[in-house]
Amino acid sequence: MKKTMLIILLSLCVIVPVLARQSDPEYPDDQPKVRFAPLHVFIDPASKSLAAFQFELKTISGQIKIVGVEGSAHAAFNEAPYYDPAALANDRIIIAAFNTASDLPETRLRIATIHLQIIGDAEPEYELDLTIAADADGKEIPAEITFETGE
Numbered sequence: 429m430k431k432t433m434l435i436i437l438l439s440l441c442v443i444v445p446v447l448a449r450q451s452d453p454e455y456p457d458d459q460p461k462v463r464f465a466p467l468h469v470f471i472d473p474a475s476k477s478l479a480a481f482q483f484e485l486k487t488i489s490g491q492i493k494i495v496g497v498e499g500s501a502h503a504a505f506n507e508a509p510y511y512d513p514a515a516l517a518n519d520r521i522i523i524a525a526f527n528t529a530s531d532l533p534e535t536r537l538r539i540a541t542i543h544l545q546i547i548g549d550a551e552p553e554y555e556l557d558l559t560i561a562a563d564a565d566g567k568e569i570p571a572e573i574t575f576e577t578g579e
Contacts, residue, residue, distance in 0.1 A: 460549075
């Protein structure tokens with residue numbers, strides 16, 4: 429008798445949550461596909477010392493959620509850069525960093541990795557705008573900003 433009751437109780441512990449989830453509107457069957465992917469942002473300071481930068485990244489199509497920001501592999505920018513948390517609500521981010529040390533990068537480097545949650549099957553399209561790049565004296569330098577998706 430005890431064995432039968434134990435089997436019935438264990439069965440209920442498995443069946444009831446499954447049935448509850450099927451009828452719960454929080455878990456619809458047609459929930460969109462979700463995946464995670466990094467987006468790497470690069471700056472080429474054209475042989476000038478890069479001490480500061482600010483850029484904006486936004487999606488122009490697709491649905492994303494920004495879930496993290498990582499700094500560069502270069503010592504000058506290896507800490508996570510500053511960003512505007514209020515902008516995150518609109519599928520965009522404004523990122524900035526500065527460093528006036530003597531060892532500043534002068535060649536193309538990854539300045540940030542933005543970790544994304546991509547919602548749905550559509551591949552998002554992004555717009556990247558470099559607001560400013562400057563040297564240690566605060567003078568604007570010509571620089572090119574690009575991004576790469578994937579690992």
